[in-house]
Amino acid sequence: MHARALGARLGLERLYIKDESLNPTNSFKARGQSAAITRAARLGATTIALPSAGNAGNAAAAYSAAAGLACEVFLPKDVKRPFIDECRLYGAHVTLVDGLITDAGRLAADMGGPLGWYDVSTLKEPYRIEGKKTMAYEIAEQMDWRWPDWIIYPTGGGTGMVGMWKAFAEIEQIGWVKPQRRPRMVSVQAEGCAPVVRAYQEGTEKAQPWAEAATLADGLRVPRAIGDFLILRAVMESGGTAIAVSDRSMVDGMLEIGKREGVSAAPEGGAALAAIEQLVADSSIAATDSVVLFNTGGALKYLDVIN
Template identity: 30%
Template sequence: MEHLHLSQGSYWILKRVIKLRIKPRICLECPECGSLIEEAPLAVCNECWGPLQVKQDYEAVKDSLKKREIKNREQSLWRYLELLPIKESRFIVNLGDGWTPLTRCQRLEKELGVRELYIKNDALNPTGSFKDRPASVGVSKALEFGFNVVGCASTGNLAAATAAHAAKAGVKSFVLIPGNIEPNKVVQSAAYGAKILQVEGTYDAANRLGILASEIFNWALLNINLRPFYVEGSKTLAYEICEQLDWNTPDRVIIPMGSGALLNSFYRGLADLEKIDFIDNSKDVKITGAQPKGCSPIVDAFHTNNRISPVKEPKTICKSLAIGEPASGKQAIKVIRETGGYADAPSDEEIIEAEKILASREGIFAEPAGAITLATLIRLIDNGVVEEDEKIVLLVTGSGFKSLEAAQKTVGKPVKIPANIDALREAVENG
């Protein structure tokens, strides 16, 4: 292996390094210092504290995986098995995750004046958000590592996704959530049987406690000690969009950002496709990130000095995106810059309006964290960032059923009528 760092000389590292003499299909790599180590439930590099990433043997995948073969496979994210970090398929936990529709939005195209607009509707995943992708891969990997307790720190959607996959796998789950998330997300996670630990304070407080919990109790916490594997699941969004566009790329993708992990995974997914010769222009897709104005540490850093200042008290209707200390923010900014993308932060009012537009024009009911991508597109058109002839994909990452209180703010009340024809006629005539 190219880069072996033994300077700290710990026996533990030495053991791992020796094992890597046989080139594995999957290992972990530190993008900061280049260290390569055997796969393990580990998120940071022992040498430099960089964020570890899964490294695959793409040459082998290139030889074995063909587009025509994928075409006939099952309609879930597991159609891309060779690109996912699971070695034995018997560990796969699949609720029918992924392979969600990519819908052309002709009504919005006309209204907004863009050439080609698509929505990748990930609200249609089994638990109602894109988090089923990383949860399916993360829980499968936890089983492969031999864990019998899984969990996560979550702003709500990952909690439900983790709990559902744990239920399917028959293992126990603990989820750490902040105090103020939407009641529907809490009920949903509880229904799947998760033990819910509602931590006083913000998501960041829950996350910090999660780091300790993974150490103390030997749990597989998907976005903590299993983070390098968990984030791989979201790469399938990029695989699917390209496949659904007949292995072409869009010009721009707009992606909601909380921790920034989804945006990074999307980009790494495009890079994978280029490595195996499925596409040849991964860097031409302008990756564009969206955060709500009331919690926009990544967007603010993008527009100033690249340095992320934590937001202590997020204030936004997008509860899913209320992450003040984004773990993958630095990499997200790098990706946005490298691809010539952009970052923007609409207000809660703009997001609620976009949620209404999405539902009333395209029949897609999104939670605020999903509708934020349309709110961002509208702003970027108004500001001249987006050009008319672009082919654009918006990721809609969560369902409106998750946060009904947001939708209730904008919809009209039902017209209550007595059960007779005269009352019906009167109500209809009154519009």
């Protein structure tokens, strides 16, 4: 959607919001889990398992229910209550873990391996990325088969960015978009958990784990993404950048997107707006550039942070 009011405030003529809150289960995670679990069912899986910061677990639980599969979701115990309740709504079994998503992932693997559970955690199977590619296909169509100048993407596990970067090449090979400069990819993370940003600033190909990761944006609290090298490759090859923003600026961004555009934005979407504000302030983004802000989920599961 063309964010005219928000763009006017920022001095941007062509600011757009890709609103992923409209997906089933209220986030972009539905794209990947739809593809992964559909394929898992065809391969004969009976139980789906994954660690999650919230939204991926909700999506996996919903699509598992639709496919008639059991679902085991491992969540950090301090995750917001709506994420836990929604998993259970769809019939998933929830295990709360004392630690972060990385700890949840280890427990899921330890328990699920011997039992033959089908692991749909990040980059443990190839189909989630295939589902995430649809974001790039939609952008190409919605932008009249031209690439935007910038894509601003909140980054935790990073499969969305990785999937889109893969899809850009495919779309050009098909011939739907003429080969041209691809969008500058901006990876946005929280100041309290920014391993990709640190790696980008240091010029390294992989990120080191972030100690004591802390942010109110559950989807950004990923101490080290398994596909960090793929995220960094997309950022560097595109001529983009990586930016860390404060939790306060995320909440301010949620409110700004809501009151100016009537869009329900998660903190991750607010983080993307905060990053755009930085890029406008330092003149990286020009007034005539086309910019796509990814709102990766809705505000309803995060309403407690507004106060």
